[in-house]
Amino acid sequence: MARITAGVACSHIPALGVASDFDRTGEAYWAPAFAGFEWTKAWEAAEKPDVVILVYNDHASAFDMKIIPTFAIGCAEEFQPADEGWGPRAVPVVKGHPDLAWHIAQSCILDEFDMTIINEMDVDHGLTVPLSMMFGKPAAWPCRVIPLAVNVVTYPPPTGNRCWALGEAIARAVASFEEDLNVQVWGTGGMSHQLQGTRAGLINKEWDNRFLDGLVGDSDALRHIPHIEYLRETGSEGIEMVMWLIMRGALGKTTRELHRHYHVPASNTAVGHIVLEPVA
Template identity: 60%
Template structure:
């Protein structure tokens, strides 16, 4: 049977991908950030997932304000890096797993989650930067990916609790898949930041660290956060943290925190990363 063996949350800051792509990861500004990624890369190599479900948000690359699904599963064999106005990012195409993705779609709809389905979809920095965070710059990504796009851009966004419950349903759906697969779930976005308005550049380390703590200790508290509280405490783009709750919900009751990293600033954003193991300790 398929099983979820690990989960992680990470920021998907576009400047991180740009620094790697331009060969700037070793300069004074970016060096401590990429040094913080190294243990996460060793961790995921040890996890060795057969497939990853990556929860991210599209940034007007595949969708627009005229068509904004709440939850979208990518069912394709392959997903190309999106052109976000300066050409496609020069990273490998993302290979999919349509068999597991279709099974997830069927089971989630059966549990009354109204999922949109994408048979063709370009994926932008929201998905490719996390792959770079965990995998570096390989010639091919080391595992297939099922993209799960969540609307965090246009009101009304799904609630934190709805995202947690979606993750729990994903956990049940993976466990009901007959093929023997090791599955990782990665939630992306955040942490505290705002890109516009009077609070542009805001940073709330107290909120960020409490969020990281309660992903381990009290995820139900986080599921109770409303939209106003999230925006007030973490900024308008801090809303992206609801995608980490999809990941956390999928992991069940007792994952073990394996690694944590936090850094500010990364571009104009607080960067966070947390990793969980779900298998028995060796």
């Protein structure tokens, strides 16, 4: 049977992708940000996941104000890197896993989650930057990827509680899939940051690290954080952290921390990263 073996969370800061693409990761400014992912690269090479369910948000590349799905799952054979205004990133095409994706869609819909099924979609930095951080610059990504896009751009975004519950539903779906697969769930986005207005550049290190602490162990307190707290404490874009709760919900009652990295600044934002495994 398919099994979820680990959860990974990380920021998807577009400037990290630029630094990777143009071989600037060793520069003094960028080196500390990338150093925290060296452990994970080695770990991923050893773990060899078959499939990554990658939770991210689209940045007006696949969706716009005409169509705003709350939860959208990519069921296609492949997903091209999106052109975000300066040409597509020079990264491999993302290969999907349609059989598992359709199974998750069916299972979650019958589990009373209204999933939007996407059969054609380009994927932007929200999805490709985490792949670069975890896998470097391979000729092809070493695993299949199921994109799970979440609306955290336009009001109203889903609650943390709903995201956690979706993670639990995804875990049930994966456990009922008959193929023997090593599956990881990644939550991306965040941490604290605001890109506009009088609070542009806001970073709340204390809150960020409490959030990282809350992902470890058996507490589910994070699922009950209200939207207004994310806005007040972590800036207008900090709401992206609800996507990490889909990953956490998929790991079950208790988790163990394998690795953590937190660095400020990276393009005026906080880089957050954690690797968790479920505890039976």
